[in-house]
Amino acid sequence: MRQVEDGTGRGNMPVRDVQHEGIHGILLVMGRYVPVMWLTQRLGRRTTITTLYSLLPLYFHYIALLCPCFPSARQGAVGFNSMSSNDPDPDDILDSPSTTDSLSPPITIHPLAYPPMSLHMYPYPQGLVPTQPLRLKRRQVKNACTNCQKACKKCDDARPCLRCVKYGVSEECVDSQRKERRKGIKRGPYKKRDGKGNASDQVDDPQGLPINGVPAQPSGSPPTAPYMGPVGYPPGYYGQYPPPPLGKPGEAASFYPQFFITSVPPPPPSLQHTQEGDAQAYPPQSPPQFYPTTFLAPYAQPYPSYVVARPDSQVQMPAAPYTYPSPVYGKQPVEMGIAGDHNGVDK
DNA sequence: ACAATCGGACCTTCAATAGG
DNA sequence: CTATTGAAGGTCCGATTGTG
Ligand SMILES: [Zn+2]
Ligand SMILES: [Zn+2]
Numbered sequence: 001m002r003q004v005e006d007g008t009g010r011g012n013m014p015v016r017d018v019q020h021e022g023i024h025g026i027l028l029v030m031g032r033y034v035p036v037m038w039l040t041q042r043l044g045r046r047t048t049i050t051t052l053y054s055l056l057p058l059y060f061h062y063i064a065l066l067c068p069c070f071p072s073a074r075q076g077a078v079g080f081n082s083m084s085s086n087d088p089d090p091d092d093i094l095d096s097p098s099t100t101d102s103l104s105p106p107i108t109i110h111p112l113a114y115p116p117m118s119l120h121m122y123p124y125p126q127g128l129v130p131t132q133p134l135r136l137k138r139r140q141v142k143n144a145c146t147n148c149q150k151a152c153k154k155c156d157d158a159r160p161c162l163r164c165v166k167y168g169v170s171e172e173c174v175d176s177q178r179k180e181r182r183k184g185i186k187r188g189p190y191k192k193r194d195g196k197g198n199a200s201d202q203v204d205d206p207q208g209l210p211i212n213g214v215p216a217q218p219s220g221s222p223p224t225a226p227y228m229g230p231v232g233y234p235p236g237y238y239g240q241y242p243p244p245p246l247g248k249p250g251e252a253a254s255f256y257p258q259f260f261i262t263s264v265p266p267p268p269p270s271l272q273h274t275q276e277g278d279a280q281a282y283p284p285q286s287p288p289q290f291y292p293t294t295f296l297a298p299y300a301q302p303y304p305s306y307v308v309a310r311p312d313s314q315v316q317m318p319a320a321p322y323t324y325p326s327p328v329y330g331k332q333p334v335e336m337g338i339a340g341d342h343n344g345v346d347k
Numbered sequence: 348a349c350a351a352t353c354g355g356a357c358c359t360t361c362a363a364t365a366g367g
Numbered sequence: 368c369t370a371t372t373g374a375a376g377g378t379c380c381g382a383t384t385g386t387g
Contacts, residue, residue, distance in 0.1 A: 137357085
């Protein structure tokens with residue numbers, strides 16, 4: 001297990017490097033799992049642990065808002081799957097059901113959930129540790145806005161989308177036009193269906209061990225991670241990943257095992273300073289632990305109230321609904337915003 | 348160092364096809 | 368009619384290139 005925290009000598013470590021230390025590029029930030037890739041993309045590649053640490057509380061909403069994987073104030077359980085990725089897609093790391101709120105107990109966040117040491121990196125909990133590289137499914141919006149489409153950048157379902165808001169072109173944010181699929185195209189014979197499980201799709205789980213009791217995905221592609229949805233948004237609002245298909249027997253619904261987010265207790269001291277290269281050595285000693293818990297949701301708000309377009313095309317963080325207890329949290333948010341993406345909607 | 352570009356991997360959708 | 372296939376059409380990751 002590895003802990004990445006301020007004051008351990010890693011404070012100046014760019015966040016992006018954390019992923020190379022971590023198991024799967026997931027930071028446990030203030031009790032929540034956030035893909036490092038995501039952080040580096042949104043906050044800038046050279047954001048250090050220290051910076052992140054000091055800014056996170058203030059940017060908590062924003063991060064919660066931006067990071068589809070940041071299961072903060074949303075209602076509903078936080079799904080987590082044993083997964084990893086060889087090409088860590090920031091948004092692919094975590095996932096949670098977004099439309100299954102009704103299925104799951106509410107999960108929320110409360111201020112006390114912010115541990116003094118807010119940055120930890122945890123490996124997967126035992127039992128959730130993937131036995132093989134898993135391919136995480138990326139979710140796309142149904143219809144990107146024209147700006148995002150042109151820029152080949154990620155869009156979202158909101159209009160204006162976050163990216164357009166960020167670049168101050170909210171008014172230009174409109175759905176791109178989709179062409180209709182042509183009909184009447186002959187396809188030729190399909191390959192034979194053979195009534196039962198054929199040899200073509202048993203690639204998953206060579207060991208035949210369903211992860212965490214979860215049956216392997218029927219397709220030949222690696223299993224995908226569950227959707228850990230955004231916070232406080234309607235289903236699909238920021239859904240980076242599709243909700244677990246419900247009611248489809250033997251399907252992905254079973255791929256959304258429960259995962260518990262908690263205010264992370266500081267790891268045992270003996271585990272706090274493992275050497276580099278132990279990324280694959282997990283879980284070497286004591287297995288990571290996850291603590292089922294519940295959080296309050298102090299600032300669950302719809303997206304539009306978070307983001308304010310400014311003349312300078314920056315995005316402004318509305319004042320926090322409450323003040324953070326720790327003085328360190330009181331630090332003024334420097335001009336950090338959401339660097340990491342390009343300026344100006346282009347092309 | 349950071350922003351813009353864009354090739355192409357990946358995802359979603361849905362008409363064509365197959366089976367009962 | 369329902370299930371499955373599989374390709375069209377789309378999204379957007381992330382490597383590359385451009386800019387100051
Ligand atoms: Zn967009
Ligand atoms: Zn837009």
